[in-house]
Amino acid sequence: MAELLTFGVLWVVFSVLGELGVSAWGHDFYFYTASTQALDGVNASVFLFRFLTPIFVFVVLMLLYIPIRARRRSNESVLRGKGARFNATYVTIWVTLSLAVNLLFFVHPTTSAAEQLFQEMSPQATQNALVVDVVARQWEWYFSYPQYGIKNALNANGNNVLYLPVNRPVKFVLRSYDPNHPYALGEDVIHSFWIPAFGEKMDVIPGETRIMVATPTKIASTETNPEMRVQCAEVCGPGHPYMYATVHVVSNSAFQQWVSQQLKAGN
Amino acid sequence: MSVARIGGAPLPLRRKKMMPPVIRGLLWAGIGFLVINCLVAYVLDPGYGTPFITQPSVVFGWLAALAGWLLGIGGLENVLLPAFGISVPTVEVPGWRRYFGYSTNHKVIGIQYLVSSTAGFFIAGLAAMFMRIQLMGNHMWFFPYAGQYIETVGIHGTIMMFSVGTVALVGGLGNYVIPMMIGSNSSAFPRMSALSVWFVPAGIMTVILSPLLGQWTTGWRGYEPLAQNDPNGILFYYLGVFALTLSSLLVSINLTSTILFKRAKGLTWNRLPMYAWGILTVSLLNIIWLPEIELTFVLAILDRVVPLPFFTAVGSPMTYLELFWLFGHPEVYIIVVPAFAIWMEIIPVMARKPLFAREWGIIGLIFVMLLSGLVWAHHMFTNMRLTEMLPFSFFTEMISIPTGFAYMVVIGTIWRSRFRLTVPSLFVLMSMFNFLIGGMTGVFLADPVINLQLHDTFFVVAHFHFTVIGGMVFTWLAAMYYWLPKFSGRIYNSKMGILGAIWVFIGFDGAFGLMFIQGLRGMNRWVPVYPPYLQGLNIIISIFAFVLGLGFLFNLIHVVWAMKSGKKVQENPWQSKTLEWQTASPPEEESFAAAPVITGSFYDYEDTDGTYTIPTAPDPVSM
Numbered sequence: 001m002a003e004l005l006t007f008g009v010l011w012v013v014f015s016v017l018g019e020l021g022v023s024a025w026g027h028d029f030y031f032y033t034a035s036t037q038a039l040d041g042v043n044a045s046v047f048l049f050r051f052l053t054p055i056f057v058f059v060v061l062m063l064l065y066i067p068i069r070a071r072r073r074s075n076e077s078v079l080r081g082k083g084a085r086f087n088a089t090y091v092t093i094w095v096t097l098s099l100a101v102n103l104l105f106f107v108h109p110t111t112s113a114a115e116q117l118f119q120e121m122s123p124q125a126t127q128n129a130l131v132v133d134v135v136a137r138q139w140e141w142y143f144s145y146p147q148y149g150i151k152n153a154l155n156a157n158g159n160n161v162l163y164l165p166v167n168r169p170v171k172f173v174l175r176s177y178d179p180n181h182p183y184a185l186g187e188d189v190i191h192s193f194w195i196p197a198f199g200e201k202m203d204v205i206p207g208e209t210r211i212m213v214a215t216p217t218k219i220a221s222t223e224t225n226p227e228m229r230v231q232c233a234e235v236c237g238p239g240h241p242y243m244y245a246t247v248h249v250v251s252n253s254a255f256q257q258w259v260s261q262q263l264k265a266g267n
Numbered sequence: 268m269s270v271a272r273i274g275g276a277p278l279p280l281r282r283k284k285m286m287p288p289v290i291r292g293l294l295w296a297g298i299g300f301l302v303i304n305c306l307v308a309y310v311l312d313p314g315y316g317t318p319f320i321t322q323p324s325v326v327f328g329w330l331a332a333l334a335g336w337l338l339g340i341g342g343l344e345n346v347l348l349p350a351f352g353i354s355v356p357t358v359e360v361p362g363w364r365r366y367f368g369y370s371t372n373h374k375v376i377g378i379q380y381l382v383s384s385t386a387g388f389f390i391a392g393l394a395a396m397f398m399r400i401q402l403m404g405n406h407m408w409f410f411p412y413a414g415q416y417i418e419t420v421g422i423h424g425t426i427m428m429f430s431v432g433t434v435a436l437v438g439g440l441g442n443y444v445i446p447m448m449i450g451s452n453s454s455a456f457p458r459m460s461a462l463s464v465w466f467v468p469a470g471i472m473t474v475i476l477s478p479l480l481g482q483w484t485t486g487w488r489g490y491e492p493l494a495q496n497d498p499n500g501i502l503f504y505y506l507g508v509f510a511l512t513l514s515s516l517l518v519s520i521n522l523t524s525t526i527l528f529k530r531a532k533g534l535t536w537n538r539l540p541m542y543a544w545g546i547l548t549v550s551l552l553n554i555i556w557l558p559e560i561e562l563t564f565v566l567a568i569l570d571r572v573v574p575l576p577f578f579t580a581v582g583s584p585m586t587y588l589e590l591f592w593l594f595g596h597p598e599v600y601i602i603v604v605p606a607f608a609i610w611m612e613i614i615p616v617m618a619r620k621p622l623f624a625r626e627w628g629i630i631g632l633i634f635v636m637l638l639s640g641l642v643w644a645h646h647m648f649t650n651m652r653l654t655e656m657l658p659f660s661f662f663t664e665m666i667s668i669p670t671g672f673a674y675m676v677v678i679g680t681i682w683r684s685r686f687r688l689t690v691p692s693l694f695v696l697m698s699m700f701n702f703l704i705g706g707m708t709g710v711f712l713a714d715p716v717i718n719l720q721l722h723d724t725f726f727v728v729a730h731f732h733f734t735v736i737g738g739m740v741f742t743w744l745a746a747m748y749y750w751l752p753k754f755s756g757r758i759y760n761s762k763m764g765i766l767g768a769i770w771v772f773i774g775f776d777g778a779f780g781l782m783f784i785q786g787l788r789g790m791n792r793w794v795p796v797y798p799p800y801l802q803g804l805n806i807i808i809s810i811f812a813f814v815l816g817l818g819f820l821f822n823l824i825h826v827v828w829a830m831k832s833g834k835k836v837q838e839n840p841w842q843s844k845t846l847e848w849q850t851a852s853p854p855e856e857e858s859f860a861a862a863p864v865i866t867g868s869f870y871d872y873e874d875t876d877g878t879y880t881i882p883t884a885p886d887p888v889s890m
Contacts, residue, residue, distance in 0.1 A: 003683075030720060031788050041717045048714070052707050059703050062678045063696050070618070070686040085621040087679065094675045095627075098668045105710065110660050113716040118653050177580070188580045189493040190588075192649060192723060196789035200719040203650030206492060206580035210650075226798040227789045233649075233723040237484050237493060238414030241794035 003069065011054070011061055018053035022046065030199055032227045034218040034249065038199025040116055044109035051101060117200075120169070121213040129169040129213065132162070136191035136204045137178040139239030141230050150262045155246070162230055162247045164216050165255035172212040176204040192234035195247060196227040203234055222246040285358070288368035292339030292465070299335030304328030322499060322572045325480065329506050333469055340465050341369025346458055369465075371457035374854060376464050377443025378754075380518075383467040384439050385823065387430035388740075390475065394423035396816050399809040401795050405802045416795035417484040418500070422474055424487030425504060428598065429511035430471050432735055435743050436605035437553070438464065438518040441546045444750065445522055447847035447854065448540050450531025450863040455524035459517055466514035473507030486793060488595065489564075491578030491587035495571055502571065505564040515601075516557040519550035526550075531846070533865035540845050540869055541622065544629050545608020548636040552601050555640070560594035563587070588650065592643040600639040602735055603702070604632060606742035607673040610695050613749050614677050615870045616843040617692040622870040623679030624672075631672030638666040648718045656715040663713035667706060674699065689841075690764030694745030697772050701737025705730055708783065726786030729779045736775060744771070747826050752840045756852045757833035759825060767822040774815030781808045845869045 026046040033039055119125060135142040143153045143162050155161040164170055176188045188206035195201075197220070202212035222229045223246075232243035250258065285291070308324035309317060338347060344355040360368060365375055366382070401409040401416050410416045442464075446454050454460055477483060481498025494501045526539070526547050539547075567587065570577045578587040607628075615622040622628065644651055644659040677699065686692070708730045711717045721727060744767075752758050781804060790801050797805075839848040846869070850858045 029787065037716075038720065041720050044714055044716055045711060048710055048717075052710060056703065056707055059674060059678075060700065062674075062681075063700055063703075066678065066681045067686050067688060067692070067696060070681055070684045072619075072685040072687050084623070086624050090679060091624055091627060091675065094671070095668075098671050102664045102668055105714075106661050106664050109716070110664065110714045111657060113714065114653075114657060114660070117716050117719075121653065185576075185580045186492070186496050189496065190490060190584060190650070194723070194791065196720075200716075201649050201722060202719070205650055206584055208585075226800050229789075229798070231789070231791055233791045235417060235484060235486050235490070235493070235793035237497070238412060238417065238482070240417065240484070241413050241796045 295335035295339035299331035303331035381439035384435040391426035432602040451529035463517035470510035477503035519553035618684035634669035691749035698741035705733030724786035729782035771818035777811030
């Protein structure tokens with residue numbers, strides 16, 4: 001009984017310490033977040049950390065504390081351990097709790113956060129969104145803005161660039177083909193459109209059109225934070241590591257100014 | 268006729284001196300490849316400009332080489348000719364040479380598998396070291412071209428998965444231990460088993476030689492349609508994996524039949540050892556899923572060689588992904604289920620206590636096996652329709668419940684026991700700790716919204732290394748130290764064993780623990796170059812990785828040393844009750860002189876029953 005009590009006290013103490021750690025650092029789980037979707041992910045993660053911490057502490061304590069407590073002293077001649085081969089209470093609690101925790105996790109945050117994301121990506125929610133057509137080829141990202149007539153957004157050096165206004169939902173329409181060689185079907189492979197700071201990615205599948213929605217919440221750019229970059233996340237050939245593009249999230253007026261510059265440049 | 272055979276004495280055999288089997292196999296493989304390759308490339312299907320190697324010629328040439336290898340190694344005299352009623356006298360070679368040829372002894376086959384796996388492990392480990400050297404810089408400096416780095420990643424993953432992860436604990440330890448554990452002197456299909464082991468070196472060599480045909484950059488998953496526009500090296504990926512999975516499939520058919528039909532008298536299902544349950548469940552997984560991936564690779568080869576555009580933009584790239592992961596996730600459990608079983612095998616012996624809640628441990632193994640076929644698409648959250656995500660998320664979260672039963676059983680067994688903290692038990696505890704981290708991070712990955720951020724980053728790399736190295740490789744080491752006295756009649760050096768355990772634990776948890784953080788900071792997979800802000804942490808990870816690599820080398824040297832010149836011990840140093848320890852250590856040619864009869868439980872340490880005697884003096888090998 002004393003053993004059980006010691007274990008219980010240790011478990012509570014370390015769990016509380018763990019929870020304090022979750023409170024202190026849990027919201028930095030993604031290091032840098034710059035979209036509402038990333039925040040959805042962080043909030044779901046923090047919820048999971050809350051529940052996983054006591055479970056983790058429980059199992060680790062069991063793996064550390066019990067073997068040390070139960071360790072056979074070298075002068076002991078008894079070669080048999082005490083203890084039951086079955087304990088209905090322990091097994092019932094274990095099975096019930098693991099089932100309950102998993103069902104809870106499935107309802108919240110899994111389903112709730114997923115439904116939230118699906119809602120944000122639904123056609124109704126993206127009616128007024130900024131549409132960016134994203135074309136991935138080996139190994140380059142093309143961005144065009146059909147609502148503004150920008151066919152291929154380029155910066156002053158002629159590199160592909162993504163400009164987004166802050167706090168406005170963006171609907172990325174993702175396709176994989178080579179616009180310069182549209183007949184070369186064999187060149188189309190799977191890419192993955194990922195902006196680390198936005199907390200989500202979506203694969204770009206040849207022959208299919210995929211949608212990803214993000215609402216940027218911070219004014220930032222690749223120069224100010226390297227997590228604000230477009231990075232291909234799915235291996236797509238030897239050029240895969242070089243398949244990135246710079247991102248600028250700017251204020252609404254700066255965005256309008258950029259649009260007119262692009263149009264003037266004939267992009 | 269009978270006049271000549273007075274007293275039933277055998278006719279004097281005409282002893283033919285045979286070339287060393289491995290040399291003959293290599294020679295016949297080379298001849299087979301040349302003949303068939305030339306036949307296809309120059310006669311049957313000459314390509315434009317009649318090149319020496321074409322896609323069809325190399326595929327058929329490889330098949331001929333595999334056939335030549337298997338026949339040369341001993342398949343001709345022992346399998347093919349007897350199948351046509353021609354009996355060829357064969358001479359069993361003595362000593363170490365028997366490990367380099369055809370042998371029907373399950374213990375020899377087990378060692379052959381273990382050696383092949385170990386070789387694969389260190390070859391692929393060397394590839395990992397090269398990757399970590401490259402990643403210490405944020406630009407190309409160790410490898411000249413990015414494609415070579417990505418190809419190295421692919422070779423590392425392929426060899427690790429198919430020649431180590433699925434082989435070491437099943438083909439290796441399974442072949443060695445399982446027949447003894449169930450009280451049989453042989454496995455069910457010894458001749459098939461004798462040949463199946465030689466698929467493994469052939470498969471490893473095929474994957475290693477794949478760069479000869481051209482760079483492939485798909486990683487170990489061979490994603491389409493990238494595989495179709497890569498150079499031809501991908502053909503040797505398909506063929507190499509085909510050989511390796513075929514080997515595992517044959518092992519599984521053999522071991523399943525062994526457990527079903529060769530059990531000793533009295534060894535009922537209720538008394539079947541946990542490791543045998545583990546091998547049975549993993550074998551069922553293999554029998555269900557390995558043919559599936561082999562046929563997928565046949566489709567991919569047809570797609571490429573004919574060509575048939577199954578998986579290109581005008582076909583369906585997603586179909587390949589589904590087919591791959593349909594096998595790919597059960598694969599993970601193929602790797603780790605035997606490890607769970609070994610935990611439950613070693614811990615009651617070390618705890619001197621009956622296995623706690625044994626039925627729940629078995630239920631756990633079986634439900635992991637069943638559920639593992641329902642979770643595959645969690646590898647595809649980033650490329651499937653939103654509405655398809657949730658069912659896979661559900662089953663992925665649910666599979667943690669039967670997985671947890673293994674923990675429940677082990678913890679319940681250690682509780683209030685007399686626990687012997689030996690090197691094997693230390694490795695089991697470390698394995699459980701590491702697999703726990705792998706499992707807990709899996710909860711985050713199972714959540715689609717979080718997965719959309721973590722997928723294809725180093726977080727995932729860390730997660731699956733925690734499950735595979737943490738779960739399987741640490742358990743493999745535990746099992747090697749545990750069964751070392753069985754293999755050799757000798758014991759390891761405790762201090763060196765503990766040093767080795769702590770060494771790999773620090774290297775492993777340092778390297779892969781930091782990879783979680785690196786992934787969260789935005790480091791994606793398959794990149795030899797990356798933004799400069801990630802470099803500092805990558806250097807630290809690389810240093811831990813080198814420590815880990817040297818740690819594995821240290822353990823290898825220690826185990827080999829202990830087998831050759833470790834301290835001699837009594838035959839059953841752990842006082843285990845399972846049957847493999849009731850034979851001589853190392854076992855004789857025939858493990859059991861007489862068939863054993865089972866009258867009690869193998870895990871009952873509460874009273875001394877009549878079948879086995881347990882010494883009451885303190886054992887000489889604690890710690």
